[in-house]
Amino acid sequence: MENSTKVKGRGAQKNVHNRFLEDAHEVRSDFLEYCRKEGEIADTNKTTYINVFPKTIINKVTSPDVGMEYSLNPYQGCEHGCIYCYARNSHEYWGYSAGLDFERNILVKQNAATLLEEKIKKKSWKTQTIVLSGNTDCYQPVEKELEITRNLLKVFLKYKHPVAIITKNALILRDLDLLKELAKDNLIGVNISITSLSEETRRVLEPRTTTIKKRLETVKTLAENGIPVNVMLAPIIPSINSHEILPLAKKVSELGATSIAFTIVRLNGAIGEIFTDWIRKTMPDKADKVLHQIESCHGGTLNDSRYGHRMRGEGKIAEQIRNLMQLARHKYFKNKKMPRLNMELHEQHKNGQYSLF
Incomplete structure (x- = not known):
């Protein structure tokens, strides 16, 4: 999109070219001018939900540095619109752009629960923790309805x-009844992503996510109900939220978080172009500084x-940043650790009920 008008309520401000497609889609300024003169809307900025029916739902994670072996994503694309999201690139495999398409064309896997049940009932399935939202948030807005x-x-x-x-959505508390039952047998661990204590920062980085206040309340509520919570201070972006590491760690520790983790922002694939376009439109005075520090x-x-x-x-x-995280853990999370989840019960319940044999 070549005009300078900000796309309201979205992170990405344009669609970038899908590297897997030969043709490119371009919104030209003369088309926008035509729409203006004719009183037509060039872009409705609406979210579209598209049902898809995959044959499998559990993904084997082969990357050795992400801390999970299996993931499950009930949605592809994410309306939260986090500008830095590494998952944007995966939308290209479905024929969409990693930019606005990622936020506005959400693929919905309606048969996810059926596929999961079929998989974990198999004799060949060996129990391993399955992570919901290894790619896109399982509690994005449409989950409230679906x-x-x-x-x-x-x-x-x-x-x-x-x-x-x-997740970074307080909607998880809707399912507190199920989470508490899972926690009784040490079958659940929750990772809440909180990138800032500033609501202003949250709005520009993550336009359609739960407010910081509600996210902090979510950490507190989960902890009070015996559900272990790891807070992801991720990603840390130099000169945007890097100064908040210690106050964030202190706050979530006081609310009952069991541990914290972090990543430093990396703008892989199409995200480099998307983020650069966004920061030059959103934070023009500090854009060069932030980009150079990320490069460093x-x-x-x-x-x-x-x-x-x-x-x-x-x-x-x-x-x-690493030194600050080390200090934060020492000051606020000493002798705290996320528990290892229970792998012993599933084999006895593969038919949906306890078996003695």
Whole structure:
């Protein structure tokens, strides 16, 4: 999109070219001018939900540095619109752009719970924690209506199977009843993503996410109900939220978080172009500074794809961030640790009820 008008309520401000497609789509200024003169709307900015029916739902994670072995994503694309999201690139595999398409064309896997149940009932399935939202948030806005994630949790509970959740939406508290039942057998761990204590920062980075206040309340409520919570201070973006590490860690520790983790922002694939366009429109006075500092964490580029380095970064700024995280853990999370989930119950419940034999 070549005009300078900000797309309201969205993170990305344009669609970038899909590297897998030969043709490119361009919104030209003369077309926009024509729409203006004719009183027509060039872009309705509406979200579209598209039902898809995959044959499998559980993904084997082969990357050695992401801390999970299996993931499950009931939605592809995410209306939250986080500008930095690494998952944007995956939308290209479905024929869409990693930019606005990622936020406005949401693929819905209505048969997710059925596929999960079929998979974990198989004799060949060996119990491992399955992470909901390894790619896109399982509690994005449409989940309130569709309840696909809630149905998945019912399957995990029925078969006593360990599950972890990554989200930044307070909608998870709707399912507190199921989470409490899973927690009784140590079958659940929750990761809440909180990038800032500033609502202003949250609005520009993550336009359609739960407010910071509600996210903090979510950490507190989960902890009070015996559900272990890891807070993801991720990603840390130099000169945007890097100064908030210690106050964030202190706050979530006081609310009952069990641990914290972090990543340094990396703008892989199409995200480099999307983020650069966004920051020049949103924070023009500090755009060059932020981009140069991100580059300094990745050997002079906006992205480093090397396993073990890509999310931790290198250089002085990355080292400062790691030192702050180490200090935060020492001050606020000493002797705290996320429990290992229970892998022993599922084999006895593969038919949906306890078996003695």
